[in-house]
Amino acid sequence: xxxxSLAELARIGLSWQPSGQAALRGPLxxxxxxxxxxxxxxxxxxxxxxxxxxxxxxxxxxxRAGYLRSFPHQAAFAARLSPAEPDLDAFLxxxxxxxxxxxxxxxxxxxxxxxTPAACYHVFSDRLGQELAGPRFVTTRNTCFRxxxxxxxxxxxxxFSMREVVCLGTGADTAEFLRLAREALDMFTGLAGLELDWxxxxxxxxxxxxxxxxxxxxxxxxxxxxxxxxxxxxxxVNRHHDHFGTGFxxxxxxxxxxxxxxxFGVERWLFALTDRYGTDPERWPALEPLAxxxxxxxxxGPA
Amino acid sequence: xxxxSLAELARIGLSWQPSGQAALRGPLxxxxxxxxxxxxxxxxxxxxxxxxxxxxxxxxxxxRAGYLRSFPHQAAFAARLSPAEPDLDAFLxxxxxxxxxxxxxxxxxxxxxxxTPAACYHVFSDRLGQELAGPRFVTTRNTCFRxxxxxxxxxxxxxFSMREVVCLGTGADTAEFLRLAREALDMFTGLAGLELDWxxxxxxxxxxxxxxxxxxxxxxxxxxxxxxxxxxxxxxVNRHHDHFGTGFxxxxxxxxxxxxxxxFGVERWLFALTDRYGTDPERWPALEPLAxxxxxxxxxGPA
Numbered sequence: 001x002x003x004x005s006l007a008e009l010a011r012i013g014l015s016w017q018p019s020g021q022a023a024l025r026g027p028l029x030x031x032x033x034x035x036x037x038x039x040x041x042x043x044x045x046x047x048x049x050x051x052x053x054x055x056x057x058x059x060x061x062x063x064r065a066g067y068l069r070s071f072p073h074q075a076a077f078a079a080r081l082s083p084a085e086p087d088l089d090a091f092l093x094x095x096x097x098x099x100x101x102x103x104x105x106x107x108x109x110x111x112x113x114x115x116t117p118a119a120c121y122h123v124f125s126d127r128l129g130q131e132l133a134g135p136r137f138v139t140t141r142n143t144c145f146r147x148x149x150x151x152x153x154x155x156x157x158x159x160f161s162m163r164e165v166v167c168l169g170t171g172a173d174t175a176e177f178l179r180l181a182r183e184a185l186d187m188f189t190g191l192a193g194l195e196l197d198w199x200x201x202x203x204x205x206x207x208x209x210x211x212x213x214x215x216x217x218x219x220x221x222x223x224x225x226x227x228x229x230x231x232x233x234x235x236x237v238n239r240h241h242d243h244f245g246t247g248f249x250x251x252x253x254x255x256x257x258x259x260x261x262x263x264f265g266v267e268r269w270l271f272a273l274t275d276r277y278g279t280d281p282e283r284w285p286a287l288e289p290l291a292x293x294x295x296x297x298x299x300x301g302p303a
Numbered sequence: 304x305x306x307x308s309l310a311e312l313a314r315i316g317l318s319w320q321p322s323g324q325a326a327l328r329g330p331l332x333x334x335x336x337x338x339x340x341x342x343x344x345x346x347x348x349x350x351x352x353x354x355x356x357x358x359x360x361x362x363x364x365x366x367r368a369g370y371l372r373s374f375p376h377q378a379a380f381a382a383r384l385s386p387a388e389p390d391l392d393a394f395l396x397x398x399x400x401x402x403x404x405x406x407x408x409x410x411x412x413x414x415x416x417x418x419t420p421a422a423c424y425h426v427f428s429d430r431l432g433q434e435l436a437g438p439r440f441v442t443t444r445n446t447c448f449r450x451x452x453x454x455x456x457x458x459x460x461x462x463f464s465m466r467e468v469v470c471l472g473t474g475a476d477t478a479e480f481l482r483l484a485r486e487a488l489d490m491f492t493g494l495a496g497l498e499l500d501w502x503x504x505x506x507x508x509x510x511x512x513x514x515x516x517x518x519x520x521x522x523x524x525x526x527x528x529x530x531x532x533x534x535x536x537x538x539x540v541n542r543h544h545d546h547f548g549t550g551f552x553x554x555x556x557x558x559x560x561x562x563x564x565x566x567f568g569v570e571r572w573l574f575a576l577t578d579r580y581g582t583d584p585e586r587w588p589a590l591e592p593l594a595x596x597x598x599x600x601x602x603x604g605p606a
Contacts, residue, residue, distance in 0.1 A: 015429050019416065021357035023429050029355055052332055054324035055358065055446045055462045060404030068399050072384055072391055077406070078418060079382040080450050081375055088375055088509070096371050101363035102413040103380070110405040113322065115381060126318050126326050143358045143446075147383050159358045206391070
């Protein structure tokens with residue numbers, strides 16, 4: 001079976017832009033919202049508290065996790081024109097944009113903000129220097145930005161929606177969190193009729209072989225992806241050890257806190273579900289009730 | 304009565320960043336979601352269809368509305384590092400960030416995307432060149448970005464949440480839309496116990512007195528703001544005439560379509576509501592039922 005064509009996806013509400021962004025309306029927007037409600041329902045397994053974070057984060061904060069050295073090729077920044085009057089004068093005196101639609105004659109102000117690369121960074125940064133009294137579970141969704149060599153409708157976007165459940169705690173807390181996360185996800189996708197394979201994976205480091213963190217990930221796999229159709233990661237579980245706890249000075253019991261996360265790429269679920277069930281919304285499974293069933297089954301928080 | 308202090312707002316879930324961004328959790332996040340549900344309910348007056356648009360828009364598209372010449376001082380752009388290996392080498396060989404947290408030694412790639420300045424631009428851009436069969440009503444929410452001289456918690460943000468209801472149609476369609484929008488908003492805020500004043504306003508043009516569009520707005524007020532406490536615009540109604548219809552080649556009955564919008568600044572509603580009712584969530588009005596009442600009263604779409 002071949003996945004739905006771009007024209008078929010357009011009919012159910014996808015407006016795809018070759019720059020790697022998608023607008024959603026109609027059935028496909030409804031499905032995206034249903035997916036997210038299901039993920040939030042799964043987060044209730046840990047009684048995770050919902051947070052909403054800004055679109056960008058100070059580069060200085062991200063550097064506490066070494067982000068810009070690990071992923072300089074993927075980073076997206078927020079920039080503005082230099083506010084100096086002569087610079088704005090020069091910009092306005094020119095064509096503003098050149099023929100390729102690129103800013104012409106623009107002098108930019110110094111850049112200090114990075115557009116959110118992954119939803120969980122905010123969870124750590126917003127708690128900078130805090131001492132935790134015990135394990136904490138948080139869920140948050142954000143638009144995440146990554147430059148890639150090529151973009152593919154619903155599969156690889158420059159700006160996409162990521163829902164995460166984040167655990168902060170001891171090493172044992174995070175290990176138990178990840179165990180339950182995998183169990184819950186297996187049960188959920190089983191009920192939803194999606195066949196997934198778990199695969200150890202590494203983060204997309206720049207020049208990986210020169211990066212000690214990549215080498216470490218090869219020796220001790222900390223990332224496992226739930227892949228659909230052999231190669232599309234639609235969710236992942238990630239063990240951070242104390243990398244973020246140390247970087248963001250989060251402590252627990254006198255030492256750095258450990259962290260872990262369960263992450264969902266919302267648009268990729270739209271790909272998987274339309275690939276599996278087609279573009280007729282009548283055939284799509286109702287996901288939120290399935291997530292509630294998983295919660296009831298696994299005996300977590302309020303289902 | 305003085306508005307809640309930053310410390311009081313922090314206790315109900317505000318995490319304020321001096322760069323003008325806010326994280327929300329707990330009661331304040333709940334209130335933000337309740338506000339948005341109420342706005343969506345009001346949008347049902349026109350059976351507006353929900354759309355979700357990307358975080359940025361091609362500068363070339365925005366220029367169809369003359370955005371960069373009118374608001375160069377407020378624009379935020381999405382940028383990336385130059386992907387050329389020698390440029391990345393030079394960046395990584397340096398400190399990456401200087402002491403002020405600013406990118407150091409970075410060469411940026413050409414910039415062609417603008418972070419969403421107002422939610423409705425996408426609604427026009429996504430329909431570029433379309434011929435409309437009749438009036439269309441759309442609602443969408445997006446994070447909107449504006450550089451300002453100073454930022455104030457919940458009142459003036461560099462990135463904020465804007466919900467809009469957009470009407471595309473004839474001049475008469477948009478006039479009727481705006482009439483009903485003001486009536487609905489008056490009734491809604493009356494029920495919610497918020498006192499608002501309507502004021503004619505102008506958009507924050509760069510060097511306004513040199514901009515013909517500003518001068519036109521002074522002669523023919525196309526923007527009216529619903530202000531709280533004398534100076535805080537928490538909603539506005541905007542008549543665009545055929546400005547966007549012409550710029551984005553949207554036609555109706557053989558001529559350029561007219562457009563208009565009703566816009567809500569979600570964080571500013573949080574300010575107004577906590578200023579009016581304090582920080583105890585028990586005292587906050589349930590807004591969605593009030594919006595449903597307005598819909599039932601004004602006899603629009605499904606309430």
